[in-house]
Amino acid sequence: MTQLFQSMADLSHVRFSAYRTAMKSRRLQKALCLDLLELSIAQSVFDQHKLTHNGQLLEIPSIINCLCTIYHELQQVHPDLVNVPLCVDLCLNWLLKVYDSDRSGKVQVLSMKIGLFSLSKGPLKDKYKYLFAEVAGAAGVCNQRQLALLLHNSIQIPHQLGEAAAFGGSNMEPSVRSCFQNVGRNDVIELQQFVDWMHLEPQSMVWLPVLHRVVAAETAKHQAKCNICKECPMVGFRYRSLKHFNYNVCQMCFFSGRISKDHHLSYPMVEYCTPTTSGEDVRDFTKVLKNKFRSKKYFTKHPRLVMVSFPLQSSILYFIYFILFYYFAQITTIPIVMVSFPAQSIFFIYLIVFSTNNNYPSVMVSFALQIHFILFMFFTQIAYPLVMVSFSPTIFV
Template sequence: MFIMDLESLERLNEIRPSVDRVAMKLRSLQRLCHMDAVCFRHITAALPLLQQEVGLNRQDVTETLKRIFHSVSQEVAGHVTLEAPEETCNLMFTLNDRSQAGFISAASLQTSLIALSAETLQVKYAALVSVAESSSGSVSQSGLRSLLQDLSQVPAAVQEEAVFGGVEAAMRSCFDGVLTPMASREHVLSWLQGEPCLLLWLPTLSVGQNVRHDVRCHTCRTRPVIGLRYRCRKCVNVHLCRSCFLSHRETRKHKSHHPLLEFCTQPTWRESLSSLAHSARHMLLPRRHTQREAESRGLVWAEPQNSAPPHSDASTHLAASVSHNASVQSLSCSSKTLQTDKETPTQQVTHNNNNNMK
């Protein structure tokens, strides 16, 4: 039986909205099982060419995981412990052996490993469709149902199984407008890329998961910061990790109402200089800044040069409105997060393309 640290789960329960809370819990689970260094190539190399419905016992799964983690250890020395295969095997059976028969299918194992891997989101989507598709290259309703049932068990591992809706509703959403019993691979892939409510945790888990920032989180003191990084515009040289940002954690220096910049890139000298200048202006002209912040306070997305904002997902759509610095006009924008968390507070997000924001 797989048991996750309940104390760490309770700490993450403070996070709102629910999509981000589940993603942060799964990120902790991913690291705990050392899946944060596993890519799709490791999974395909370790899994033999079996029929998807073939049952695997604990020894079969453990041997498969040993092959996976051996490949990872060849690339990332010291990352995997000796206990990793057994611990991850326990997790796989907790997720997929719901009848406690002592066997799980090869398809269920592959689905769970893909979902918790460190692979990019688009590769995950393509790999998941491959698990569900038939020999003809199409996806049947029963094939998609099995895939979604396996995926819906992943949040259950962190006690969040009731957040994202049901499998049947997702099924109807995918096959809406499909006139045949089978849907094409391209159709199902496009549907997944549209981020159905049932799987909102998957893109949120993938956002920035491979980015490491060589800075210390101001509140929890974690270094390096993994994933998205948040820099306070009011405090000098204050960075927050995603967990502390979502939990609204404060210190004597930094308060949760301070305006923030969100980064998916390493800190640069331009960013530090811009932050220092903004903090200095705030100290010299406190009344003006206090008035401005009262009118527009919240999160600012700092984009790399010549790039668009990240793919639409729950983590970047925390806001109910978007305001551009170049014009004072506001555009209303719906948050996918609100589909699962009605108590989500409204934030203001400013997309900024200026070089001094990088």
């Protein structure tokens, strides 16, 4: 365990605490083989050992029995990856380091569940549901004290990694107040309200969704070249400038703060943890056009932010856009090349097909160009960003 934490020293170059904590947590997760543990399996093992009273204190033999059951389950599925004695020893030591600061040899059931659920394998939304269920009352709602208990146990993970200060320290009151103010009530919150708040990535819990993006980016390969170190293709996160055309930065250069002479740290970037879609390419192109008219002074006055992109949502929104485009244009076919060409070329290509198919005079084509340009600007600059705000959280760095 000591060697594991010493090996995390090479992550000190990561400037942003949320990503640094997430990468440390990922390394810990893989060392403990918890990246193989399904949420449902963990829950069934807890039920099997009758660990239903979250206030109960577990002594070391009870913890070992529970961990042995978990890792024997994993060994049956992954015999080449799971060494039961080693994993049990590592996980036991980790739980004691995180949740037994007094060296009493005991860990609370709730703490053990939150620790294992947080590093288990599963969709982020399901993880939020499991965590909420552990502190919610019989009515399925959670009061301020219960939420504070959940956040306190969760933040012990980055605290043990030496990163707690960046997430609010041990004071959970601001996060609890933020959650209840967000839902507009002071007594209790329901599951969906908690999930919606977590999707905003509050400061005390931002490391958890970032961990999931780190996992998603591990195998992502982007067919683009880093403008700083010239790596091509880029593996991991890809950061695209929203100030310069076709300017990309790999995760190593971005996290270490390396820049080139024509790009500044104050310029906005968009983050991709999966390969980009054609819709996202068009969206970023329009944003670069807009930022071209903004001065360097503008970006220094405004906090730099990284937009987190979700390919599925952007693809759906652009699909809706093209359907509406088709409706307004009333043509029989839409050229497939429209979705892959830059925005400035799309409408010229489209208008050629439009005028050819319908034999409209040049005046009508000119009028159509104005209408289509207005529609394009509406969907890409007004409607699309407004919808994306509710889906894509921003990380201020």
